[in-house]
Amino acid sequence: MTERSSIEEKFKDIEYNLNVIREKIAEAALKSGRKPEDITLMAVTKTVQPVFINHAIDCGIDLIGENKVQEFLSKEEFLKLGACKAHLIGHLQTNKVRQIVGKVDMIQSVDSVRLANEIDKQSLKKGVTTKCLVEVNIGGEESKTGLDAHMLEDTLYQISQLKNIKVCGLMTVPPICDSEAELNGYFSKMYRMFIDIGNKKIDNINMDILSMGMSADYENAILNGADLVRIGSAVFGPRLY
Ligand SMILES: *Cc1c(COP(=O)(O)O)cnc(C)c1O
Numbered sequence: 001m002t003e004r005s006s007i008e009e010k011f012k013d014i015e016y017n018l019n020v021i022r023e024k025i026a027e028a029a030l031k032s033g034r035k036p037e038d039i040t041l042m043a044v045t046k047t048v049q050p051v052f053i054n055h056a057i058d059c060g061i062d063l064i065g066e067n068k069v070q071e072f073l074s075k076e077e078f079l080k081l082g083a084c085k086a087h088l089i090g091h092l093q094t095n096k097v098r099q100i101v102g103k104v105d106m107i108q109s110v111d112s113v114r115l116a117n118e119i120d121k122q123s124l125k126k127g128v129t130t131k132c133l134v135e136v137n138i139g140g141e142e143s144k145t146g147l148d149a150h151m152l153e154d155t156l157y158q159i160s161q162l163k164n165i166k167v168c169g170l171m172t173v174p175p176i177c178d179s180e181a182e183l184n185g186y187f188s189k190m191y192r193m194f195i196d197i198g199n200k201k202i203d204n205i206n207m208d209i210l211s212m213g214m215s216a217d218y219e220n221a222i223l224n225g226a227d228l229v230r231i232g233s234a235v236f237g238p239r240l241y
Helices: 003-031 050-058 069-076 094-100 113-126 149-159 180-200 218-223
Strands: 040-044 063-066 085-088 106-110 130-137 165-172 205-211 228-231
Touching (some): 003 040, 063 069, 113 130, 113 149, 113 165
Parallel strands (some): 085 106, 106 130
């Protein structure tokens, strides 16, 4: 196969994959009493070359997610983003905050007051308000980033004091589960927290976005209340590191 035709093959795959995913999202949305357009599909573009990201954008993708500051910044000049927004979804070190604030539309991976403080400080310097989601480690896994569920409320009260951050909701990556029931348990626990926090009407804290669900489990996530799903390999194929 020539280089050219293998790119075209992959373009077709991306198109096909997006159609399948959109159908499944629509079905899960309707099943959970919502409209298909109430669910936001993010294409997760870590390790994906700009040419394929641009094709996904041509196919109607209007939100991409990157994990690493450096990777996003190095690919950015090759992306034809247009109206497509970009979110940071991977763990963010405080010393990288300066480079990313103002470059992405949202940081989904805020998991400490310390990080929030730095985002606030750099946002003030750049004269922007940075939209954020607070990441919850819903499985309480040692190895994972994200805030412990029992610290969420207190942390949100502290972040609510920061003038240059706007919290828009919550994000999670659940543990790898042995059963669908276990997985649904984590998703529904997240949904309850999302609703409970929303009802507290904390100043400057909105619960508009519940970001959960990836390639293997986005339908379950939507059925349990997700309104933003982050899908990588089901769009672009397996990641080659
Ligand atoms: C990689 C990644 C995804 C997408 O994973 P897939 O299984 O490829 O869909 C979603 N969210 C986060 C935080 C990720 O790091």
